[in-house]
Amino acid sequence: MREHSDRQENERPWLRHYPYQVSASYEYPKRNIATILIDSAHDFPNNEALDFLGRSYTYKELQRQCRKFANALKTLPVSKGDRVAIMLPNCPQAVIAYYGGLLAGAIIVQTNPIYTERELHNQLVDSGATVLVTLDLLMPRVSKAIEETAIRHIIVTSLSDGLPFPKNVLYPVKRRKEYPHLKVNYKIKEVIRWSSFMRRGTETAICEEVDADKDLAMIQYTGGTTGQPKGVMLTHGNLVANTLQVAVWCYRMEQGKERYLAALPLFHVFGLTVLLNQAIYKAGSLLLVPRFDPKMVLETIRRRKPTIFPGAPTMYIALLNHPLALEGDLGSIRVCVSGAAPLPRDVQDKFELLSGGKLIEGYGLTETSPVSHCNPIWGFRKSGTIGVPLPDTDVRIVGEDSLEPLPLGEIGELAVRGPQVMAGYWNRPKETDAVLQDGWLRTGDLGTMDEDGFFTIMDRKKDMILAGGFNVYPREVEEVLFEHPAVKEASVLGVPDEYRGETVKAYIVLKDGWQVSEMQLDRWCRDRLAAFKVPKQYEFRENLPLSIIGKVLRRKLKEELE
Known part of the structure; x- marks a missing residue:
């Protein structure tokens, strides 16, 4: 037995650094992911599930x-395996449509509310969705995007449908003032008002039986950083497993007692697993924020005292630089899990000092539901790394x-x-x-x-810069730039160079009230990086193009150069 254990630790050196509360392997129930809601409603019926403003x-x-x-979906009818698209911000209706669709046996297609008509049209055509749940404010785009798609029914809701009194009464007045020409024609056969649709459904218990390893729960589209977005097929088994993997990693989180700050969009796979599914599985309270606004987030923290705050580095940076951050009490936050982009060490240190909680970096992809790695929250961790693989996860x-x-320490591609x-x-x-090769995912x-089995991401293969024959990894250069006291945000990419083939260019956003020259940044970098890694070009900007989750879109920066 000891020989088997030694062999396992040699193949998985990260197991030596697992907290004793976390096992190397677990059993994952083969069931509909929506049963996590049924379980929590049975055990904690009167606990708060959602808070929306x-x-x-x-x-x-x-x-x-x-x-x-x-x-109500069954009356349309929607059958097992039909695709239901959801195009909503963080609001109660987004949660209801997600779990309601899964209970009915539908395959959920999460759609970004800021998509253009073309992007939405392509996704609806590709997925073959027959039902779309959306917001009244988005109908001008939606009505054009659904042409020549399989959409038969559009269920239209308003933010007021999820607001408390008197906000639900005042919101339509505000909406008419801000969008005076917005009208939704509910007389069209395909368009159904949310309240009318919900009246069609009974409260009868329903949960479609699934083959968890084969039946799809979701088609989750990738961000499309390279070409056309691809629909990632995630089974019920994938989502159940990743929900439990994250839960056992957060072993100090108590059932029925945690409050999750949902500033990440739930339509993104990161927010879906580490917030929505995680909060419901733990019977916690999900504090919904419709969009990331630093002031709104700080007010929500002051009002509801969240204990868990998953986010992207740009979110923590924005809060650290907000004038109300020092006034607000962040002491309730015990755990922050950062993903979607590299977490600068300086940001980690400052946010932990401000909140008194733990801010750790993890890693994943849409293709891994999404979490595959995470630093131990309360144990041995290594800043600058993505941590170690979660239970039952092999990585090479x-x-x-x-x-x-x-060989150990050599740079290559992560396979999961x-x-x-x-x-x-x-x-x-x-x-x-x-x-997908022999069960391994090439990331x-x-x-x-x-x-020790800790992994460090150098960069995407496509983002690596080849300057004069030397490999330059943007993340390494960005880390150095982030350490400069004047730098708020930084992004690095390779640009064409006649002599070196490619050279390093840095895009810089400065903190309010700070000034710094290219020469000063050059000297800063030369003291900390090999000469071939030092940016040869700098561009100072007011902001960087970000995805909805806060990841810098290098693709957009490259398009500007074309």
Whole structure:
């Protein structure tokens, strides 16, 4: 037995640094992911499930609403395997539509509310969605985007449907003032008002039986950083496994007692797993923020005292630089999990000092549901790394032509294997075969593993800069720039250079009231980086192009150069 244990630790050196409360392996129930709501509603019916700007929903009420939505879908009819698209910001209706659709056996397609008509149209066509749940404010775009799609029914809600009194009464007045020409024609057969739709459904218990390893729960589209977005097929088994993996990693979180600050969008896979599914699984309270606004987030923290705040680095940076941050009491926050982009060490240190909680970095992709790595929250951790693989997750650093692991410390591509790895890409067998090989997912990210089994991401393969024959990893340069006291945000990419092939360019956003010259930044970088890694060009900007989750869109910066 000891020999088996030694062999396992040699193959998975990260297990040596697991807290004793976390096992290397677990059993994952083979069931519909929506059963986590049923369980929590059974065990904690009167606990608060949702808070939306002052309106509270108990687990009993949330389950009732989800059942009504699911039974109403059946009247359309929606059958098992039909695709239901949800295009909503963080609000109660987004939660109800998500779990209601899953209870009915539908495959959920989460859609970004800021998508253009073209982006939305392409996603609806590709997924074959027949139902779309959306916001009245988005209907001018939606009505044009659904042409020549399979959409048969549009369920239209308003933010006022989820607001408390008197906000629900005042909101329509505010909306008419801000959008005077907005009109939704509910006389069109395909368009159904949210309240009317919900009246169609009964409160009868409903939960479609699924084959968890085969039946899809979601088609979650990638961000489209390279070409057309791809639909990632996530099974019920994938989502159940990743929800439990994250839960056991956060082993000090108490059932029925935690409050989750939901500033991350729930339609993004990061927010979906570490906030929505996690909060419901732990029977916690999900504090919904419709969009990330630093002042609104700080007010929510002051009002509701969240204990868990997953986010992106740009969110923590924005809060640290907000004038109200020092006035607000962040002491209730015990755990912050950062993802979507590299977490600068300086940001980690300052936010932990301000809140007194733990801010740790994790890693994942849409293709891994999404979490595959995380630093131990209360144990041994290494700043600047993405931590170690979660239970039942194998990771290797591999080369271009083989899945054999490279020598320790050598840079290669991360390959991941585990119960959270996707079933493949929707209607894209060639792309699936290119990344799924013998059960391993080739992530496209370059990194290293050290002797303790901690992994460091160097960069996306496509983002690596080849300057004069030397490899330059943007993250390494960005870390150095972030350490400068004047720098608020930084992004680095390779630009064409006649002599070196590519050279390093840095885009800089300065903190309010600070000034710094290119020469000063150059001297700063030369003291900390090899000469070939030092940016040769600097561009100072008021802001950087960000995705909805706060990731810098290098693609947009590159497009500006074309």
